[in-house]
Amino acid sequence: MNNYIDLTDIEDLQELIKEALQLKKENSAANLGKGKTLGMLFFNPSLRTRLSTEKAAKLLGMDVMVMNAANDGWALEFEDGAVMNSDKAEHIKEAAAVLSQYCDIIAVRAFPGLKDRDKDEMELVMNSFKKYASVPVINLESATGHPLQGLTDALTITELKSSKKPKVVLTWAPHPKALPQSVPNSFVEFMQKLDVDLVITNPEGYDLNQDITKDTPVIHDQESALKNADFVYVKNWSSYKTYGTILSTDVSWTFGAKKLELTRNAKVMHCLPVRRNVVIDDAVLDSENSIVIHQANNRTFAAQAVLKRLLSPSAPKEKVK
Amino acid sequence: MNNYIDLTDIEDLQELIKEALQLKKENSAANLGKGKTLGMLFFNPSLRTRLSTEKAAKLLGMDVMVMNAANDGWALEFEDGAVMNSDKAEHIKEAAAVLSQYCDIIAVRAFPGLKDRDKDEMELVMNSFKKYASVPVINLESATGHPLQGLTDALTITELKSSKKPKVVLTWAPHPKALPQSVPNSFVEFMQKLDVDLVITNPEGYDLNQDITKDTPVIHDQESALKNADFVYVKNWSSYKTYGTILSTDVSWTFGAKKLELTRNAKVMHCLPVRRNVVIDDAVLDSENSIVIHQANNRTFAAQAVLKRLLSPSAPKEKVK
Amino acid sequence: MNNYIDLTDIEDLQELIKEALQLKKENSAANLGKGKTLGMLFFNPSLRTRLSTEKAAKLLGMDVMVMNAANDGWALEFEDGAVMNSDKAEHIKEAAAVLSQYCDIIAVRAFPGLKDRDKDEMELVMNSFKKYASVPVINLESATGHPLQGLTDALTITELKSSKKPKVVLTWAPHPKALPQSVPNSFVEFMQKLDVDLVITNPEGYDLNQDITKDTPVIHDQESALKNADFVYVKNWSSYKTYGTILSTDVSWTFGAKKLELTRNAKVMHCLPVRRNVVIDDAVLDSENSIVIHQANNRTFAAQAVLKRLLSPSAPKEKVK
Known part of the structure; x- marks a missing residue:
């Protein structure tokens, strides 16, 4: 290297x-x-x-x-x-x-x-x-x-996965500030190298750079995307298309207990810092499903x-x- | 611990x-x-x-x-x-x-x-x-x-005392800014655990939290308090009663050579930084009675x-x- | 020491x-x-x-x-x-x-x-x-x-000189900000202690403190000063006489390829950071004559x-x- x-x-x-x-x-x-x-x-x-x-x-x-x-x-x-x-x-x-x-x-x-x-x-x-x-x-x-975060995420999933080919969902969530796409970009790139079933879900207008997502499925219906997920990576990013802007602060995208129920008892990830009750609800972050501290370590x-x-x-x- | x-x-x-x-x-x-x-x-x-x-x-x-x-x-x-x-x-x-x-x-x-x-x-x-x-x-x-300062002060007095039960006086002094009570609070708490004769002196309105001072004597006449002191700890704090305010900048409370004469050739302490000629006079800080540098060490x-x-x-x- | x-x-x-x-x-x-x-x-x-x-x-x-x-x-x-x-x-x-x-x-x-x-x-x-x-x-x-810079410069010239008594020229160069005289002062002082032929060149009004330059020749014609130089130290400083002011931003003093040609294939020094194309031209800094990185090391x-x-x-x- x-x-x-x-x-x-x-x-x-x-x-x-x-x-x-x-x-x-x-x-x-x-x-x-x-x-x-x-x-x-x-x-x-x-x-x-x-x-x-x-x-x-x-x-x-x-x-x-x-x-x-x-x-x-x-x-x-x-x-x-x-x-x-x-x-x-x-x-x-x-x-x-x-x-x-x-x-x-x-x-x-x-x-x-x-x-x-x-x-x-x-x-x-x-x-x-x-x-x-x-x-x-x-x-x-x-x-x-953010390839150090990407490597962290890849090793965390490798370490904690319980099935051979887990379903990994990257989901957008709202945030009051316009954030870079660097973390989701690297997450997608690293996941594409692992033996996982990767799905991205975000509102219309928030699709990441297609040169990066390539043939990874991008679904605009969060609930259907989350079904049977083994890992859910929650993260906000600003629009790539309407570059750097906030198109939505739709709280229905916040990741809460009901969303978690749609998954296969998924482990929930975030790169931190996380806005509680905006990006992820307390009920999820304080549950055993959250591995954000493990991931930070x-x-x-x-x-x-x-x-x-x-x-x-x-x-x-x-x-x- | x-x-x-x-x-x-x-x-x-x-x-x-x-x-x-x-x-x-x-x-x-x-x-x-x-x-x-x-x-x-x-x-x-x-x-x-x-x-x-x-x-x-x-x-x-x-x-x-x-x-x-x-x-x-x-x-x-x-x-x-x-x-x-x-x-x-x-x-x-x-x-x-x-x-x-x-x-x-x-x-x-x-x-x-x-x-x-x-x-x-x-x-x-x-x-x-x-x-x-x-x-x-x-x-x-x-x-x-400020318990690290309190421990420092306790070990300094233990190290330098020449009598079995020294008289230790904590005296208020003026200062242009409103300062916390954290240092005097911890000093009082640590002294109460040592075998010393502790006296606090400050102007009316500057009494520290009584839950901390407990039965330690608080005297509003500085000169009488200083009599026969072996250690004098000089320190400003803002009012606890009229919380966080400056009630007095009375320079007659500044610790100078004449005050030192009232003591039993006391060692003079301060947590530093110290405002010279406002809190303690040059004549005291530059004398052999000052142990502020030893204390800082x-x-x-x-x-x-x-x-x-x-x-x-x-x-x-x-x-x- | x-x-x-x-x-x-x-x-x-x-x-x-x-x-x-x-x-x-x-x-x-x-x-x-x-x-x-x-x-x-x-x-x-x-x-x-x-x-x-x-x-x-x-x-x-x-x-x-x-x-x-x-x-x-x-x-x-x-x-x-x-x-x-x-x-x-x-x-x-x-x-x-x-x-x-x-x-x-x-x-x-x-x-x-x-x-x-x-x-x-x-x-x-x-x-x-x-x-x-x-x-x-x-x-x-x-x-x-700036005696750490002065020592650096002295050891760099000692390390890299190829003649017994090299000609060393300190030349002023323009700069948009008023800079201290500390670096040229120390350079002059250290060079005076080495076995070198030291010459200073700067515009009128920019002569350094004569208590420091002493009998070192100060020449106001840059071109004649640079002749046969083995080392050229380029540096801006503000006026010592009209203290701390910028008297000139004359770009004809910028050290470029034509100036270099006047020298004996001189090694070019600067304490860094250097304003490219204001103090020294790209053509010199990117040439093998520049030893500024070696000097920084x-x-x-x-x-x-x-x-x-x-x-x-x-x-x-x-x-x-």
């Missing part, structure tokens, strides 16, 4: 999931990261992702340095050939090259603007770091994907498996210093 | 003080915390408390992760059953449960609003973390108490003793992961 | 450079800092300096605690005898003494205001920490100097050599605790 930007960086997902579950049991690779530094660069705030990745790095023996671009007033220029006489003090070329001197792995979070779909889909920040860094780059959630082991791979000596991309 | 929220969490104060003073001499428990993580969550800014607790944790071999709720825009919902469609993105139930996955001990700072006494006395933040976390919780100063060992207890295997509350 | 505030703290620069280059090769002093804490206190934002110094400390086995005075709302009083009844909550006397309890070395960054030259030259923050701290103090860039080893000296047991100033 050279980077961890998106699913294409994973050569063998099953093997990576196995490694993560093994790390969860043992937690015994503390020497691999000794003397190595993880630099975490946040263009947007983070709590869960920072903590779980920081913990994973430290479990591997790594040092961690955290940078908040906003707090440090660090505005980067990404355009080639720019005459930098305005507010941007550093070009991505220097920024990535310098961080590559101080860090053995660089992890970056950069949300979409949700205004201009083409611009967001360029993944300028993530791809620029990939291009100009001389060390591996990890995606801590970008404009269009798995964030650590997903990050650890990725870091372990990137640190492993077989990685072909060499750090030149 | 299961938590360190208030004095009731300490089974044997004398023993804990002895342990802290021992740690100060030796500093040799670096393996107890290995592979363990302290999560420090600040709803209010902190410098001394963060540094001393962070240092204590690292001396025990722990990793430390710091979270600033304000900076990270992390607004928590504490109300049961709330429909979370406004600005609060996460419920304390998930927040505490998730932090319990990533951290082996959670330390929380949450100041009072100083507007609504009943609400402050509910200690909503601290008690909610205690209720919903599955790992031990440490109070880094809450609405009504003891913060580390108080925190270390508490962390050591919470990490020790005899703790009955088990972390389920 | 007792502190690292300015060049006078270095007894033997050549030896220190040798040590830094040795650390770059080996990186094997990880035990010296074990159980020791570096406290980094920022009155101004920092990225490169924080990361490289933090990394250097960790390579030595030290723990690092970072404090942002601005974020923590920590306003210090520096005046002796002040009656502290306004916005400043803590006096430098306590601040420095307390940090000396928690930290084994204190590193401080405090930029100039660039309004009042006399005030900036007093170096109030740095000198106050030096005066009141009981542990060594490191300058992470102060009002008038050396920040770690300069910091490591300084920390190593300050940690070494021969240091005469003892930490009393």
Whole structure:
């Protein structure tokens, strides 16, 4: 593994999931990261992702340095050939090259603007770091994907499934703010690689990017989609078609006890933070069907498996210093 | 010890003080915390408390992760059953449960609003973390108490006293801002457990909560209170009766050289930061009677003793992961 | 070495450079800092300096605690005898003494205001920490100097020079913001200690403090200054004479390919961040002549050599605790 930007960086997902579950049991690779530094660069705030990745790095023996671009007033220029006489003090070329001197792995979070779909889909920040860094780059959630969450979700379902090919339903739910599609995108991509029966359900106008959903069934009737589900992943996202907007706050899509009854006693997932009684009702979150805390705990082991791979000596991309 | 929220969490104060003073001499428990993580969550800014607790944790071999709720825009919902469609993105139930996955001990700072006494006395933040976390919780100063400071003060007096039963005077002093009662509250509670002769002196209207002061004498004449004092703890607090307000900025209460002369060559304490020439005069702070720096240094060992207890295997509350 | 505030703290620069280059090769002093804490206190934002110094400390086995005075709302009083009844909550006397309890070395960054030259030259923050701290103090860039950058630059030139006495040119370049003179000041001071032929070139009105430049030639014709240069250090600074102002944004001073041709195939340096196509052109920064990334990497080893000296047991100033 050279980077961890998106699913294409994973050569063998099953093997990576196995490694993560093994790390969860043992937690015994503390020497691999000794003397190595993880630099975490946040263009947007983070709590869960920072903590779980920081913990994973430290479990591997790594040092961690955290940078908040906003707090440090660090505005980067990404355009080639720019005459930098305005507010941007550093070009991505220097920024990535310098961080590559101080860090053995660089992890970056950069949300979409949700205004201009083409611009967001360029993944300028993530791809620029990939291009100009001389060390591996990890995606801590970008404009269009959140592959550490996707790996977490894949390993959670692998760990907890009780049938060979479970039915997994991704359902939209209302939310007061316009949210990115990065989490559902990555969830869909990872599920398509597992031996599961995946169904997506959302209101009209909320269909995800078809380049990602491909031939996964998208059903606009939530109740029929939920039937016999073994896992239900509840998540809000803003419209992809009418890009970045809130088309509906229809509370009939909130996931509550009656919806749960339609399923095969499904385990209920969410990436957190979750708006109680808007996205998922108390009755579900406080029931035994909710595995959201278990799932959050798995964030650590997903990050650890990725870091372990990137640190492993077989990685072909060499750090030149 | 299961938590360190208030004095009731300490089974044997004398023993804990002895342990802290021992740690100060030796500093040799670096393996107890290995592979363990302290999560420090600040709803209010902190410098001394963060540094001393962070240092204590690292001396025990722990990793430390710091979270600033304000900076990270992390607004928590504490109300049961709330429909979370406004600005609060996460419920304390998930927040505490998730932090319990990533951290082996959670330390929380949450100041009072100083507007609504009943609400402050509910200690909503601290008690909610205690209720919903599955790992031990440490109070880094809450609405009504600061038990790490209280333990520091108790061990400082134990360490430096030259008579069997010293006279200890807690005296109010003026301050331009309305401050919480948490430090004096904890000081009184800890002193009541030591073999000292405790006297409180403050202007009329500034009496602390009588549920805390109990039968400790409260004298409104500072000069008579200070007579023959072996230790003087100088500290401002806002009115408890006329809750959270400044009733007086009377500089005749400032602790200066003449006040010191009334004492038995007393050692002068303050939790810091201290407003020079408002709370305590230069002549006192720059004299050999001031032990405020010595006292600040003891913060580390108080925190270390508490962390050591919470990490020790005899703790009955088990972390389920 | 007792502190690292300015060049006078270095007894033997050549030896220190040798040590830094040795650390770059080996990186094997990880035990010296074990159980020791570096406290980094920022009155101004920092990225490169924080990361490289933090990394250097960790390579030595030290723990690092970072404090942002601005974020923590920590306003210090520096005046002796002040009656502290306004916005400043803590006096430098306590601040420095307390940090000396928690930290084994204190590193401080405090930029100039660039309004009042006399005030900036007093170096109030740095000198106050030096005066009141009981542990060594490191300058992470102060009002008038940046000795960690100066040491980095000296070791980079020592490492990469191909002639016995290279010609080194420090050239001013335009910039949209008024910048301190700290980096060029330290560069000049360090170069004066090396066996190099140093020339400074800048527009009229931009001459640096003559107490620092001394008999180093200052030439106002950039082209003639650059002739046969082996190293060119490009850097903007605001006027010292018309203190803190921008007198010129003349792009004819931008360092581009044609300027490079005047030199002896010079290596081009900059402390970063650099404004592309304003300070230095793409054609130079993207050429093999640019050593800015190499130079940035050396920040770690300069910091490591300084920390190593300050940690070494021969240091005469003892930490009393």
